[in-house]
Every structure is written in C-alpha cells, then in structure tokens.
Amino acid sequence: MNIRVTLDGQPVDATLNDHAVARDLVSLLPLSLDLEDFHQTERIAYPPRKLDTSGAPAPAAPKTGDLAYYAPWGNLALFHRDGDSASADLIVLGHVDAGDTERLANAEHITIEAAP
Template sequence: MDIRHIRVTLDGRAVDATLNDSPAARDFAELLPLTLDLEDFHKTERVADLPRKLDTSGAPAPAQAKAGDLAYYAPWGNLALFYRDGPAASADLLILGHLDVGADQLGRAEHITVEAAPDPAHPSHDPRPLFVEPPSCGHARRARARPC
C-alpha cells in the first residue's frame, strides 16, 4: 500500500504522520492545506469538521481505530484523531492514516494543521509553492517570477 507523508502540526508542535492509499485518504489530501479546531469526543478522540464530505467509494474493510489513527467519520463528515483505541470496527469510520505522537499530546490538542509533505523518495521535490518577499514592492510572489 502506498504511503503518503503529510506534515501535521498540533498546537504548534510538528508530528510525523502518514496517509494510507485509500480513496478517502487521497480525497482528504486534495483538501490540504487545512487548519482545524479540535474538540473532544467521548474522551477517546479529538474531532473537527471538514470543509466537505470525502469520497468513501471503494473503502477498505472496516477496522477498529487505534490510538494515533487519523480517521474520517462518514455520516457526520468529520475528521477524528484517536488518542485512545476506538470502538468496534464500523463501515462508517474510515482510517485515513496515522500520527506518530503520544496519547497525551493528542488528547490535549486544540488545533491541527495538515499540509502535503515532500516525497521522501525525492527529498528535493517539495509540493508547496515557494513564496518570497521581494525587497522593493512588498508583495509576495512566486520565487521564479520576475521582480516587481
């Protein structure tokens, strides 16, 4: 299964994270970058509303969420970060990936930022556009653009 690396920041602290290659995870990646406010749900997960529902076609077999899992709850269209193991497997809960972070940090997180990350196989390729501040005009511009 193809693993997609993402940049995740929880309350200003970077954590390692990956997405799986499911249709829902690929659709989630299309929403990036995202910054979301998190709230507690059942003392098991932190949740946030996504800007739109994700594609759930071709979803893999249901699996129980484990601490550190990044998941999508299809009926409500929200993102879930589990800091404790979740309930029994459900077809409504799709695992999107995993965060390599302790349960304490996940359980206290109030804000999450998720961005695309460079492909580790090609570290020189960074998918984010590069912006610089030119010295004379004060407008952000692409690095390869001509000066103002």
C-alpha cells in the same frame, strides 16, 4: 502517502494510507482545523466538505494515533485511545505519531499539509 501534521504548533510524524478516501482528503490540503473532544476517546474537527467514501477500505477498529473519517457526520477524528470496534462508517485514513497520548488528548488545533 506522507503528510505534514502540526498539533498546537508542534510538528508530528504522520502518514496517510493509500486509498481513495485518503487521497480525497489530500485534495483538500492544506487544512487548519480546531479540535474538540468526543467521548474522551478522540478529538474531532470538520473539513470544509464531506469526503468521497467510494473505494473505502474494509472497516478496521481505530487505534491510538489513528486519523479517521466518520462518514455520517463528515468529521475527521484523531484517536487518543483505541476505538471499541470496527465500523463501516469509520474509515481509518492514516496515523499520527505524536509521541504520547496526552499530546493527542489535549490537542486543540491541527494543521494537515502535503509533505514537501
């Protein structure tokens, strides 16, 4: 699924995986969220409600650029470093190709919209 992602006012290429949790995220679009650092590995933000995780895909370790959802806290996570391991609580929703990890690591605001 194609989406439009903007980091700090600059558009980046992004796609969502085709599964139920990612489709639930699409139902919330457009989203405009402030990001904060979490463990110098990811930037996190909280959508207006928790996503429905029924039908979630098998766990996968997040990679740099992955947009993920951490179910226990209900937050989105944009990884600027590879994650340590796969977790059933972390659902990879898609991928953002920002061109360099510094851009991901320093992003303060994300806008996610449906692609035209």
